[in-house]
Amino acid sequence: MPTLKSRQVNVQQSSKYADWYAQQGYQVSVAPPPRELPEFLRTLAPDIIARRDGENIVIELKTSSPASSEAVQRLATALEHRAGWKLQVVYVDLPDLEWQPPPRLPETNELLARLDVIAAGTKTRIRGALSFSYCGRYSKPPLVTGSRS
Secondary structure, three states: OOOOOHHHHHHHHHHOOOOOHOOOOOOEEEEHHHHHHOOHOOOOOOOOOEEEEEEEEEEEEEEEOOHHHHHHHHHHHHHHOOOOOEEEEOOOOOOOOOOOOOOOOOHHHHHHHHHHHHHHHHHHHHHHHHHHHHHHHHOOOOOOOOOOO
């Protein structure tokens, strides 16, 4: 039986992940009721479902206990051959080294500025490569004719 503290941690984690997915444009449902779930998930009670453009992510918040492993295995089996569905498991009692939501997402103007910098660097490298390639392939030695006196 989960303790009050573990339930509070789970609610905080649910909120963090739900907010992050919502900021990415997903429609997020936290602790969705069975009537809102597809038949193959109704008995499994997923923590969060994030949906966008045919992509469905089941986010499951678990501890590293054996009971959690069994629940994760049941979800993985249910989603195994379902096109458009994937599972993300977050072990709330372990640090997640692979995925940490950023503290804030960059604004549109910041992203555009970064793309401009990348594009400028790419154009410079391409121009340099083309100049080198052009000079290397098509330069001809000067025409040498008899000496003129």
